[in-house]
């Protein structure tokens with residue numbers, strides 16, 4: 001389809017209401033409800049923990065990329081990555097971030113805005129040791145976000161695979177978890193006539209406040 005015709009791409013949304021009365025008292029419990037739902041429909045949403053992470057550098061230049069959610073609790077939402085990557089460096093210089101869960105196939109999205117912090121070394125080690133060996137070697141191999149050649153990457157992987165043959169792969173210091181600690185969490189549900197439901201939790205001094213936003 002040519003770009004000129006894109007305006008014809010239009011879809012009506014089923015009218016599933018999202019009501020204040022049905023929402024949990026905190027966004028983590030509400031997220032768990034929606035996450036359980038998408039986990040149960042793998043034919044519709046094949047990778048429910050895929051999310052977009054946006055960071056920005058010290059000049060305010062944003063960048064975004066997909067990552068995988070590897071855990072969440074009432075502290076926040078955790079992903080694992082290379083701390084020297086673009087996102088890692090941006091989060092270190094400007095510890096703010098945003099996550100989007102793009103569950104558009106069921107007319108939903110969750111948008112999180114907040115701060116970004118490193119998880120504890122113990123948490124990073126625990127997750128790293130649970131990864132498949134090939135991925136562990138890849139984490140050690142990859143200077144994520146640097147310019148490379150394919151041959152150089154594969155040679156380095158093979159060298160490290162040989163070096164650690166038969167031994168456990170140590171977690172490198174530069175690889176670990178980042179936690180997005182939410183200030184706001186918005187639950188978006190598509191509705192008829194583009195009158196969508198947007199219910200947003202905002203962290204107040206001691207509690208979560210739920211507010212409806214204009215679509």
Ligand SMILES: Cc1cc2nc3c(=O)[nH]c(=O)nc-3n(C[C@H](O)[C@H](O)[C@H](O)COP(=O)(O)O)c2cc1C
Nearest residue numbers: 050065066067068079080081082085086087088145
């Ligand atoms: C579905 C999907 C999941 C991904 N999950 C991760 C992840 O969990 N951690 C990660 O570092 N990169 C992940 N990536 C790769 C990132 O999108 C990105 O290419 C990489 O982290 C480098 O990003 P940066 O240069 O902006 O730091 C994933 C990509 C896709 C498409």
